[in-house]
């Protein structure tokens with residue numbers, strides 16, 4: 001789960017990470033008021049669940065309450081397009097108005113889990129700011145990484161190593177060390193998967209603070225963090241993914257191609273998508289129905305897949321174990337009768353009650369394209385999507 005910058009900053013501040021003073025507004029008049037309370041000089045920042053806002057025109061400096069009002073009226077309601085939003089962009093509903101900092105240096109600092117070593121790592125770079133992706137791609141050696149033993153936690157020598165890479169000494173190093181500890185503590189205490197500060201700045205008067213903040217949370221740990229769940233903004237999420245979760249369908253993921261996939265199990269989802277790519281196609285999405293033995297859920301699942309405007313064909317790949325193929329088949333039949341536009345459905349069904357499932361589909365008279373194995377199913381789905 002993702003949260004907005006202002007929410008990430010609130011969490012980090014709780015753990016002692018210094019952040020600029022500021023508040024959020026949903027109207028230009030509200031932004032003007034906050035700017036006045038901050039003394040006029042401020043930054044107006046679009047709050048969306050995507051980075052790259054600065055380059056997209058979503059971050060504006062203002063030197064008076066009037067300028068802040070003007071900046072907010074331009075940012076609020078805009079369809080902000082960044083390299084992380086996709087071409088449609090994301091509509092801005094909230095701005096964060098913060099005191100403006102006199103920035104001397106822009107650095108980069110982040111904590112995330114390195115799956116390869118099964119540990120958190122802290123990364124730092126003296127080349128922070130809006131070009132960090134380019135730094136990572138072209139000069140990865142400019143990013144210093146330290147791995148953290150979760151038992152002993154974030155040790156002072158790790159902070160020294162990172163501060164050295166950042167060129168921080170004396171008092172700035174002391175401040176940065178405290179800040180790094182706070183960042184690590186917030187990351188662990190909230191079960192985050194990412195806590196990133198870009199830029200971490202040194203101000204003209206020698207203060208070290210988080211000018212931007214991003215936190216992502218491990219969905220599998222959300223159950224023990226009601227305080228994090230409360231920060232969820234569903235407007236920022238893919239509506240079909242939200243609906244799938246609300247209907248108790250474990251997993252719907254939107255992708256870029258044109259073949260919708262209904263599968264049971266994460267491994268089968270991966271194998272199905274690999275097979276589609278091998279057959280020259282691209283998946284539009286996949287929905288993992290898990291062991292749902294409920295016709296209505298299968299219908300809901302297929303309707304969510306079919307509603308995706310990119311979907312030109314649907315591949316149903318079910319290997320019935322706990323899941324019963326006859327239930328899936330009944331769901332396919334009912335969903336096909338419900339679909340407003342006819343989308344070709346290719347079904348590869350195997351496992352529990354497969355004979356009964358086959359019989360139901362045959363008797364329905366619906367044009368379900370059949371396949372005996374996954375390779376054949378993928379080829380037929382790619383052909384059906386091309387023909388559509």
Ligand code: GDP
Pocket residue numbers: 043045050051052053054055059099100101102103106129130198199211212213
């Ligand atoms: P992002 O583009 O979505 O990552 O948004 P950021 O919060 O990182 O802001 C983008 C850029 O705006 C930063 O890298 C800074 O260069 C600039 N910026 C943001 N706040 C301030 C500020 O208070 N003072 C100054 N001088 N620059 C700022």
Ligand code: MN
Pocket residue numbers: 051052129198199212
């Ligand atoms: Mn940033």
